[in-house]
Amino acid sequence: MVVRFTPISPAGLLKNAEATYEDDLEFGHEPARYGVSVIAGWCEEGESFDDAVERIVNTSSLNGKTIAATTGNKLREIGLEVVEDANEREPLHHLVGEDPFSEPPRVDLLASLLDNCRRKNPAWTKGVAA
Template sequence: MSEVDDGAKAIVRLTPFEAERLLENAEDTYADEEDDGRVAPRYGISVLATVLRGPGDLDAAVARIVAGTTLNGRRMAVLTTTELTNAGFVLVQDANELEPDHHLIGEGDMQKPPRVGDLESLFKRDIRKFPRKK
């Protein structure tokens, strides 16, 4: 189960969780931002995240993320910013009109691909069934 500290965010990543596919996501993010003319494109892995309202709020925060997304899937990985930052990663907000909870995971200034093998391990610690939307 994911650990929670005050002020942390809940993070949800829908499949895929495999390192190769995470690297593809990071490279696609970089290419998209470069095509859009961003001065410093980022290697980021797409996730959804929201602020935890206090200890014991992880499941409720995950439910808020699921309710607020247009995305759908079979499985999702759940972790917190505490776990993420303890492993040396950063989470940056990357909201858009369609996905206001969208964030990117990377390392440092996000100018190189993140350690996708380590991220895969983090994601696989807490995998849950994604509730089907109607």
């Protein structure tokens, strides 16, 4: 289960992947990686896809009216990988990119997939994420 908050345009995804690389350089992560930020988790036993999306977005400090929700399997089908990149602020933070994350991912493919998975953020209430 992979959730991306907007932007999901190719330009927005590329900007995010490049910012990840710059952050990795700044904070000494070796090697620096090009990856698009997402939050990710798994469906728990008996949990529907929609229920899992809601649970995952409710763990995040991120907000926004629109998200895209897909699966790791669908990302792998188009040649992308999902790797854990948890941090104190976002314990479910992951990166999407092309192994070994040394070049920007094919954001056109990623944007196309995410655009087809666009939905309202279930945590969005009266203009504020819960």
